[in-house]
Amino acid sequence: MKIYRSKVDWWLxxxxxxxxxxxxxxxxxxxxxxxxxxxxxxxxxxxxxxxxIKYKIESTTLTVWFTKIEIKSIKKIYKTRNPLSSPALSIDRIAIVYNKYDEILISPKDQVQFIEDLLKINPEIEVML
Known part of the structure; x- marks a missing residue:
């Protein structure tokens, strides 16, 4: 199990x-x-x-707050600065697209390591940074 904390913007x-x-x-x-x-x-x-607010990778599941996402269902990850309400304490965010139409915005402190850990479980994730 690996836990990532959210990056924090002081002005937010x-x-x-x-x-x-x-x-x-x-x-x-x-x-x-x-x-x-x-x-x-x-x-x-x-x-x-x-x-x-933390992001937990456990076995083949990503848990974001109270949402459980099967890592195999993740289709795409891309960088965004979308200010919509989300479990992220920074505007420096990544969007995770999973299932057919689901998307969640998060802001892990170490985005590169976070994405690498997801790719180890599902190498078919399209990453657009």
Whole structure:
């Protein structure tokens, strides 16, 4: 089993956390405990979800968050900067096309090694980087 963590863009994390940090600070200034609790709760929830973003290659299966993909079903991998919501903490992404019409966007830190590991299991994957 091999686990890859997501690459992280600092500016993307700022976009996610600044609004909740502002609510937290406003809650402290206004002495409103419900604002502080809400901000801390949301930041905690986001951190928990972000911590769970990893890509696991186990035997012949790739697990992305809660999605299991048979590596033999992967048709193509290509580079993208598509900002659509996905289990990726960076805009430096790769798209994995699998089954007939399925696609997922991910951002492993070591994209080259990640793709090499997939190719060891399925050498027929078309790679377009």
């Amino acid at each position: 994390m700022a976009i996610i956390f600044v609004p909740f940090a502002a609510i937290f600070v406003k809650g402290i200034i206004d002495r409103k405990i419900e604002m502080i609790i809400t901000a801390v709760g949301m930041i905690g929830l986001i951190l928990l979800l972000l911590w769970k």
